[in-house]
Amino acid sequence: MERTLFFSGNEAIAHGAVRAGAVFACGYPGTPSTEILETAARLEGIHAQWCVNEKVALETAVGASLAGRRAIVTMKHVGLNVAADPFMTLSLTGVNGGLVIVSADDPGMHSSQNEQDNRAYAKFAKVPMLEPSDSQEAYDFVAEAFALSEEFDTPVLLRSTTRLSHGRGQVIPRVSVVLEPRDYARDISKYVMVPQYARLRNRLVLERFQKLRARAEESSLNVLEAGTADVGIIAAGVAYTYAREAFPKAWFLKLGMSHPLPSRKVARLFQQVARVAVVEELDPFIEEQVRALGLPVVGKEALPADGELDQDIVFRALEPFLSRRPPRRRRPVFPPAPRLADTPQPAAGLPVRPPVLCPGCTHRSVFTALRRHKLAPMGDIGCYTLGALPPLLALDSCLCMGASIGMMAGFNKALGRKAAAAVIGDSTFFHSGVTPLIDAYYNEADGLVVVLDNRTTAMTGHQGHPGTGLRPDRSQGPTVDIKKLCEGIGVRCHTVDANDFGVLDAAIKAEVDAPGLGVVVALAPCVLMVREKAGEILVDDERCNLCGLCLDLGCPALAPAEGTVSVTDVCTGCGLCIEVCRRGALSYAGASGAGAEGAR
Numbered sequence: 034m035e036r037t038l039f040f041s042g043n044e045a046i047a048h049g050a051v052r053a054g055a056v057f058a059c060g061y062p063g064t065p066s067t068e069i070l071e072t073a074a075r076l077e078g079i080h081a082q083w084c085v086n087e088k089v090a091l092e093t094a095v096g097a098s099l100a101g102r103r104a105i106v107t108m109k110h111v112g113l114n115v116a117a118d119p120f121m122t123l124s125l126t127g128v129n130g131g132l133v134i135v136s137a138d139d140p141g142m143h144s145s146q147n148e149q150d151n152r153a154y155a156k157f158a159k160v161p162m163l164e165p166s167d168s169q170e171a172y173d174f175v176a177e178a179f180a181l182s183e184e185f186d187t188p189v190l191l192r193s194t195t196r197l198s199h200g201r202g203q204v205i206p207r208v209s210v211v212l213e214p215r216d217y218a219r220d221i222s223k224y225v226m227v228p229q230y231a232r233l234r235n236r237l238v239l240e241r242f243q244k245l246r247a248r249a250e251e252s253s254l255n256v257l258e259a260g261t262a263d264v265g266i267i268a269a270g271v272a273y274t275y276a277r278e279a280f281p282k283a284w285f286l287k288l289g290m291s292h293p294l295p296s297r298k299v300a301r302l303f304q305q306v307a308r309v310a311v312v313e314e315l316d317p318f319i320e321e322q323v324r325a326l327g328l329p330v331v332g333k334e335a336l337p338a339d340g341e342l343d344q345d346i347v348f349r350a351l352e353p354f355l356s357r358r359p360p361r362r363r364r365p366v367f368p369p370a371p372r373l374a375d376t377p378q379p380a381a382g383l384p385v386r387p388p389v390l391c392p393g394c395t396h397r398s399v400f401t402a403l404r405r406h407k408l409a410p411m412g413d414i415g416c417y418t419l420g421a422l423p424p425l426l427a428l429d430s431c432l433c434m435g436a437s438i439g440m441m442a443g444f445n446k447a448l449g450r451k452a453a454a455a456v457i458g459d460s461t462f463f464h465s466g467v468t469p470l471i472d473a474y475y476n477e478a479d480g481l482v483v484v485l486d487n488r489t490t491a492m493t494g495h496q497g498h499p500g501t502g503l504r505p506d507r508s509q510g511p512t513v514d515i516k517k518l519c520e521g522i523g524v525r526c527h528t529v530d531a532n533d534f535g536v537l538d539a540a541i542k543a544e545v546d547a548p549g550l551g552v553v554v555a556l557a558p559c560v561l562m563v564r565e566k567a568g569e570i571l572v573d574d575e576r577c578n579l580c581g582l583c584l585d586l587g588c589p590a591l592a593p594a595e596g597t598v599s600v601t602d603v604c605t606g607c608g609l610c611i612e613v614c615r616r617g618a619l620s621y622a623g624a625s626g627a628g629a630e631g632a633r
């Protein structure tokens with residue numbers, strides 16, 4: 034006989050995650066979600082950690098997913114507001130190992146500052162959402178969510194509410210899912226969300242959504258349950274259990290996968306019965322979609338739009354409506370597949386000018402040094418994101434501001450070694466890089482963080498930030514020292530001159546080889562703020578064999594010429610090309626001997 038367990042919804046989700054092959058769980062505490070992670074921490078086969086907040090938790094879980102492992106991240110409903118930045122773009126990048134985000138909502142505000150209905154986030158991000166209605170389903174749906182995540186290359190929202198999270202019920206354990214870990218393969222068009230790739234991914238999301246719609250129609254998670262009365266009820270989550278008890282003879286459309294809505298199954302319910310009601314807590318999320326099909330339905334005019342429901346509330350609210358004369362039937366109007374915008378075509382005859390790092394940009398030196406090591410460089414947002422593009426190909430990801438450090442930590446934790454590094458700008462570090470660094474320290478993550486400190490927020494036009502102390506009126510305010518900040522956290526930190534390639538290269542190498550977590554601050558002001566040219570660079574055409582090592586830097590000042598390279602007027606004389614040339618073909622004018630080091 035099968036062993037039957039008695040779990041709260043939260044315990045069931047944790048056990049369900051282990052059964053589904055998840056090896057990484059993280060989250061930030063908040064009622065009613067907290068016990069999911071606490072339970073996971075007691076189970077074998079899964080690593081569980083508290084993160085510093087929900088944004089960092091999601092980014093860390095994304096790192097574990099990218100490393101090819103199944104990961105689950107837990108939070109209360111308001112936590113998803115904190116994690117909304119990575120969440121919205123994660124819909125575009127998709128996943129590698131399955132990724133399930135548990136949002137535990139709190140209708141009635143038992144322990145919350147608001148009672149927002151997070152089903153709206155599924156619609157907002159165009160991701161599938163599952164809503165279990167009891168502990169058994171909480172356990173079972175986790176595996177369904179992981180399977181959907183990998184099949185459709187999407188994060189999946191698993192929505193719980195207080196009653197489900199804290200209520201207890203029987204759970205029959207199932208056979209464990211057997212999984213092969215997925216390999217990580219760099220794929221910048223999937224994981225680096227610069228506009229040119231994000232536009233393409235966005236189209237895939239719209240197409241994926243149509244496929245998910247079709248899946249919702251077929252899915253055994255969405256069940257049309259026959260009744261004997263001439264009324265039908267559409268419900269998901271715990272609201273289903275209340276409605277089932279209140280109207281045992283009704284027909285039901287029970288939605289386990291409540292987003293996207295299976296419109297045709299809804300229409301089929303309307304064919305069976307005279308009157309249909311939607312029973313849902315909080316917003317008219319399903320009701321509005323049913324009304325949009327042109328089908329008359331009873332919803333929030335009868336049921337409260339705030340607080341929790343129960344079977345008595347549902348019965349008393351719906352009884353008078355469901356016993357009335359039925360409205361005139363209408364034919365449903367199904368939502369059409371949306372048209373996609375025409376792909377913009379470049380004007381004929383114009384050259385393609387991809388965005389590039391400026392000539393002399395010191396971010397280029399960091400990428401050149403990092404490329405020498407076999408670490409997956411998790412990127413962030415700033416000018417330096419351009420380092421992901423050819424020819425540098427030096428960043429593997431760009432999800433949202435501040436994501437690099439959490440993703441690095443999750444990636445390395447999931448693989449149990451220093452396999453990824455993080456690259457983040459100084460402004461971005463202050464924006465949202467400090468919290469994941471604290472988190473990485475607290476969770477003893479391995480990794481190398483390179484802060485590209487160009488003393489400004491260059492990408493948006495040279496604004497000040499706490500590191501520079503510069504105010505919008507260009508007056509000087511107090512400054513925060515990044516090195517001291519890191520050391521205050523307890524993290525090793527070295528500041529090096531990003532113009533001195535040898536020193537920078539050595540510092541990065543030392544940190545790659547060192548155990549644990551370390552930060553290298555690559556310091557040099559943005560080249561656009563330094564007006565002086567560091568020196569004239571000459572090419573020795575005899576020595577140059579056009580091997581391409583200097584052209585690989587992607588510096589707009591260098592161009593291939595006949596059998597050699599040419600240095601154009603935009604050169605700032607940074608001299609990085611001299612450093613990478615193996616034949617001593619490049620040198621500063623006036624320096625003695627070909628390839629001699631110049632004034633940098």
Ligand SMILES: Cc1ncc(C[n+]2csc(CCOP(=O)(O)OP(=O)(O)O)c2C)c(N)n1
Pocket residue numbers: 118414415416417434457458459460461462485487489490491492493
């Ligand atoms: C949440 C959010 N806020 C603002 C922006 C706009 N933004 C993009 S990068 C960036 C800061 C870049 O500065 P820094 O990290 O110093 O890198 P730099 O461009 O100087 O290399 C900002 C403000 C954004 N993408 N996301």
